[in-house]
Amino acid sequence: MTMRRMLITTVLLVGWSAAAVQAQDDILPASVIFATSTGYWEDDGNSPTVERAPAGAETTAKTGEKGAQRHGYYKLFAVRQPDRTSKIYLQQIAQAEAGPAIVSTIELQEFSDLKPYVTDIRPENSTGIIKQPGLFATVYLKTDPAAEPNGWTVLIDEFGDITVEKATN
Template sequence: MPTQPAYLTIRPALKLAALLALLGQVWLQPALAQAAPGTEIETLSDRVMFVVSGGFWEGLPNEQDGGAAPADGAAPDSVPAAGAAQAEPAPATGAAADTEPAPEVLTMQKGYYRIAAVRAQDNHSLFYLQQVALGEDGPDVVMSMEIAELSDLKGYVTDIRPEDSSGSASQPGFAAYVHMKPDLETVEPETWSVLIDDLGDITVSRADN
């Protein structure tokens, strides 16, 4: 009986393996699409413990200068050689003389405040204040700063509550209460107030019970 060549046996096996691999890709693609994160909540840090927002602010955006003028006594970028003639700029003529750059129009920004508590590496609580602007493309964080008066206490946050939970602020500013334990053995947390006035100045103080 003639022996079947080895390559005739291997080739059907390779075709079957390729077909199974192709079917596996077809089955796995919907599963992978479902597992992919579809919302921003998937990118939220695991160390964020509390986030509250509210209040109201408005103002002009910070001007971004293209460069700063040299300070007094500082050397300019280029110095003409000694004895070199200094050419005076030629007066503008024609259309260039009539064309002036249009003044930059600064649009008033409006938004709200946000306070976040984050767990540090040593498990103490760190506190941050953000200004969030509301625009056509949605919320945009325009300022972030640490609230050092609270972070330096090295306490353990238990809650953060806004003073007004109506969601409709009529006056600029924001106020919130931070509840924090100085150590884990303490039963009742301390209460601290965070007050932001209409000028954006921040006051942190121990709240009276």
């Protein structure tokens, strides 16, 4: 291999490596501090997406093929705000042939109203096997940075109704 060819190969490899590192950095924003994928849902394609956000909350939905059988899981994640508090979002993810696809994203306003400092998000079951439709996850948060965290549950029943409440032990 000539010196020129080695130099060109080296430059190309360095460029590809830098592009790969840049692409990895852009996968998940630094402001997403906790996330869990859990739960299970299915429908006939005619059911509405998860839409429950009270007035003033962000909601986005992507429509899919109506009438086609759909199924998937939920993703619950916390996004840190500039003031160090967090907003909690719930996504409905469809398992499609081409890979996972976001069906809807909503902000859980009950958490935003608390202006929480989120310390953890945990699913009910970490085995990855969910046999019944719905979601159960616990969000650990503080409303004062010096306080001990409290658990709050996010529950989605088999009908898609969402409940957010302080955990009781």
